[in-house]
Amino acid sequence: MANFNIDSKKARTYDAIVIGSGISGGWSAKELTEKGLKTLVLERGRDVQHIKDYPTTNMMPWEFEHRERLPKAVTDANPIVSRCYNFKESSQHFFVKDNEHPYVQDKDRPFDWIRGYQVGGKSLLWARQTQRWSKYDFEGPARDKFAVEWPIGYDDIAPWYSHVEKFAGITGNKDGIDALPDGEFLAPHDLNCVEKYFKEQVSKQYKDRHIIIGRAAHITEPKQIHLDQGRAKCQHRVMCERGCPFGGYFSSNASTIPWAMKTGNMTLRPNSVVHSVIYDDKKQKVTGVRVIDATTKEMMEFYAEIIFVNAAALNTNLILLNSTSSRFPEGLGNDNGLLGKYVAFHNYRATVSGEYEGFLDSTTDGRRPNSGYIPRFRNVYKQETDFLRGYAAGFGANRQSYNDKSGMGESLKSNLLETKYGNWSVGSHMMGETIPKESNYVALEKGLKDPFGMPQLKISVAYDDNDEKMIKDYMTQVSEMFANAGFKNIRTNDNGRNPGNDIHEMGGARMGKDPKTSVLNKWNQLHVAKNVFVTDGACMTSTSTQNPSLTYMALSARAVDHAVKEMKAKNL
Numbered sequence: 013m014a015n016f017n018i019d020s021k022k023a024r025t026y027d028a029i030v031i032g033s034g035i036s037g038g039w040s041a042k043e044l045t046e047k048g049l050k051t052l053v054l055e056r057g058r059d060v061q062h063i064k065d066y067p068t069t070n071m072m073p074w075e076f077e078h079r080e081r082l083p084k085a086v087t088d089a090n091p092i093v094s095r096c097y098n099f100k101e102s103s104q105h106f107f108v109k110d111n112e113h114p115y116v117q118d119k120d121r122p123f124d125w126i127r128g129y130q131v132g133g134k135s136l137l138w139a140r141q142t143q144r145w146s147k148y149d150f151e152g153p154a155r156d157k158f159a160v161e162w163p164i165g166y167d168d169i170a171p172w173y174s175h176v177e178k179f180a181g182i183t184g185n186k187d188g189i190d191a192l193p194d195g196e197f198l199a200p201h202d203l204n205c206v207e208k209y210f211k212e213q214v215s216k217q218y219k220d221r222h223i224i225i226g227r228a229a230h231i232t233e234p235k236q237i238h239l240d241q242g243r244a245k246c247q248h249r250v251m252c253e254r255g256c257p258f259g260g261y262f263s264s265n266a267s268t269i270p271w272a273m274k275t276g277n278m279t280l281r282p283n284s285v286v287h288s289v290i291y292d293d294k295k296q297k298v299t300g301v302r303v304i305d306a307t308t309k310e311m312m313e314f315y316a317e318i319i320f321v322n323a324a325a326l327n328t329n330l331i332l333l334n335s336t337s338s339r340f341p342e343g344l345g346n347d348n349g350l351l352g353k354y355v356a357f358h359n360y361r362a363t364v365s366g367e368y369e370g371f372l373d374s375t376t377d378g379r380r381p382n383s384g385y386i387p388r389f390r391n392v393y394k395q396e397t398d399f400l401r402g403y404a405a406g407f408g409a410n411r412q413s414y415n416d417k418s419g420m421g422e423s424l425k426s427n428l429l430e431t432k433y434g435n436w437s438v439g440s441h442m443m444g445e446t447i448p449k450e451s452n453y454v455a456l457e458k459g460l461k462d463p464f465g466m467p468q469l470k471i472s473v474a475y476d477d478n479d480e481k482m483i484k485d486y487m488t489q490v491s492e493m494f495a496n497a498g499f500k501n502i503r504t505n506d507n508g509r510n511p512g513n514d515i516h517e518m519g520g521a522r523m524g525k526d527p528k529t530s531v532l533n534k535w536n537q538l539h540v541a542k543n544v545f546v547t548d549g550a551c552m553t554s555t556s557t558q559n560p561s562l563t564y565m566a567l568s569a570r571a572v573d574h575a576v577k578e579m580k581a582k583n584l
Contacts, residue, residue: 021315026052026279027579029301029316031286031331034133036548036564037322038264038272039176043572044320045277049579052279052314053272054303056323057129059282060106060136062242062265066255068102076101095513096126098137103253106136116457116470123471124512125326131282132265133324134515137253140229140261140381141559142182143404144173144193148392149556156391156400159354159448159554160524163534166193172566180262180565181238183382184227192224192387192558199232200225201382205371206409206436211384213497220392221493223407226385229262229562241267250379261381283307285464288335289319289344289544298344298541304464317584318543318575322568325549326355329454329520330469332546345531345538351521353453355473356555358516359403359444361506362483364490366499368409368436375411375433383408386440388557390485399481403444404557405490409436438499442486445557446511447478448519473511516560518552536571543584545571 027049030040037053044051059065073079080101087094090110099107108127117123128134147166153159170193177196184197203211203225211223230246231238238244243259243266252261259266272278283306290313292299300315321328329352335344343351383406390402412434416427452474456467487504494502511517524530527539532551538544547568549560578584 024313025315026050027316028052028318028320029054029314030320030322031301032133032322032324032327032548033131033264033269033280034128034322034324034548035135035138035264035561036568037133037320038135038268039565039568040320040322040547040572041272041278042268043569044318044576045272045275047572047576048277049318049576050277050279051272052281052316053269054284054286054301054314055131055280055282056285056306057131057133057282059280060130060132060255060265062255062259062270063257066257067105069251069254069257071102092124093126095124095509096515098253100253102251103137106130106253106255113462114460114468116460116468118470118472121472121474122510123473124510125471126512126515127324131269131280132263135263136255136265138561139559140252141385142177142180142227142229142562143385143387143558144195145169145556145558145563146191146193148191149554149558152401152556153554156395158400160522160526160529162553163523163525163530168534169563169566169570172570173562175569176562176565178235179237180229180267181231181235181243182227182562183230183232185225187222187224189222189224189387191389191392195227197227198235201228201230201232201380203384204376204409205374206368206438207384207407209368209370210407210409210438210497214493217496218389218493221389222387224385224387226382226406228382230381231260241271243267246381248379248381250381252381285466286323286331287311287464287466288331289321291335291337291339291344291541293338296339298544304466306464309464317579319545320568320571321544321546321550322548325517325520326454326469326471328546328548328550330456330466332521333456334466344544345521345540347540348528348531350529351531352455353450353520354448354522355452355454355517355519356446356448356552357473357511357518358514358555358557359446359475359479359482360441360514361509362442362486363439363505363507364487364494364502365437365439365505366494366502368438368497368499370498371436372433375413386490390489397481397485399478399485400447401445401482402557403442403482403486405440405442405486407438407440409438411436438494440490442483442490443514443557443559444479444482444486445555447476448522448554449476454520471512473517475511516549516555518549518555518560521546521550522553523551524553535574536567542578545575547571
């Protein structure tokens with residue numbers, strides 16, 4: 013019997029374990045397996061294989077019972093997730109439903125926790141925007157004193173941005189903007205005539221403001237590395253949330269997970285809910301993870317020398333908080349009591365819209381899976397407003413079209429077949445940086461259990477006065493830019509969306525220089541458990557204004573490189 017137990021433990025022992033298979037988990041798995049480590053990837057959701065498990069990817073609109081709209085019964089049963097722009101009849105199977113995995117919200121601080129529990133996670137659903145941070149983004153907290161200093165700067169991560177960009181496939185222009193560094197780009201998408209006109213007007217009137225085509229994880233011209241992955245050119249179908257059968261946009265399912273599998277070093281275990289990370293008090297180190305089988309509810313343990321926690325920001329916090337021992341009674345690595353605190357997000361509440369009466373001889377043709385982008389221009393080099401930090405913004409223009417629905421019989425048919433065009437619509441949405449604060453936190457609600465017997469997560473996150481000031485400034489500045497360009501009927505709107513609906517939650521296990529004020533060091537290691545790494549959104553010290561996924565990819569690759577070197581040097 014003793015030998016049987018030894019054999020059983022050996023069969024459950026790996027060089028490395030990765031918790032989560034989304035964007036950061038997929039990259040961790042790819043890098044670890046490429047470096048020769050036998051790696052177990054644990055995913056709490058079901059298996060989703062590229063192409064095979066995209067059931068709606070080639071369906072036509074008329075093949076959906078409700079033409080992609082969701083019945084009232086579905087939205088009534090899912091008031092939180094149904095507020096997500098991508099929750100549709102064609103993609104609802106990739107989202108967690110409200111009643112399946114409950115969580116706790118403060119009564120007066122609602123938070124929309126949007127999740128995707130399957131292999132690939134939310135990499136199947138993301139907006140695919142990929143901007144690098146600049147040195148000013150990393151330096152901001154030290155200058156403004158609203159968060160602890162980042163332990164790394166742009167120069168530390170720049171080579172890793174290049175590393176992941178080449179593999180993922182990023183489209184964009186070399187724009188030469190100091191506050192938004194250029195990357196390793198494939199051919200860019202193009203701005204349309206009104207977007208180009210706005211770009212010209214802004215460049216004439218503002219020295220520090222720019223309009224560029226977005227930088228996005230779409231393959232516009234496949235390189236050999238993309239062909240080697242089995243991926244092809246983006247077809248501009250703009251149905252990305254269904255899963256792309258061409259692999260035209262980056263997802264774990266189309267890219268990093270199959271790549272890791274090809275090495276022969278990866279074991280993928282879906283339906284595996286990680287309960288906690290195991291800290292061995294005798295060995296004084298982390299030795300593995302406890303897992304609940306989602307199908308049988310059986311508890312089991314897996315072991316490894318290196319653990320990467322990539323469960324997505326808030327679930328990573330949950331797992332670490334639930335990883336208690338006599339050494340860490342308040343959660344793994346939580347000696348300073350900061351685990352779960354200083355959660356931040358992106359503020360998408362404000363929009364500005366208008367019309368343009370020019371270029372009435374032109375319209376657009378086809379689809380474009382990207383849009384224009386306005387890089388941050390507030391408080392970049394110095395503090396210049398009554399609010400801290402700044403915002404970036406999306407920008408797009410399209411020609412309004414309509415069909416005359418008057419008449420009867422032949423005249424009605426004729427009218428419906430003739431598309432007519434009005435003015436151009438122009439629109440912008442903000443993406444503002446929120447300040448990490450101790451009052452924005454997550455914690456375990458131990459009196460309430462989830463379907464697997466684990467504590468539910470309590471989320472207490474809200475906007476503050478800084479966010480309100482930033483919204484007003486965005487509306488004022490973009491409205492002015494629109495007016496100066498000759499746009500008419502300019503309207504501003506605060507949509508009042510809840511925190512979390514941005515799907516960019518970050519923090520709770522932030523990086524820093526001092527173990528007293530942070531949870532992770534400059535290599536994404538837990539200060540007090542060196543063989544545990546966190547490279548998803550939980551690690552972020554601040555949020556900046558850029559979409560965060562590219563930074564998670566780069567941090568993951570960088571951390572794996574360090575972890576493997578330290579493992580070989582027997583420092584872990």
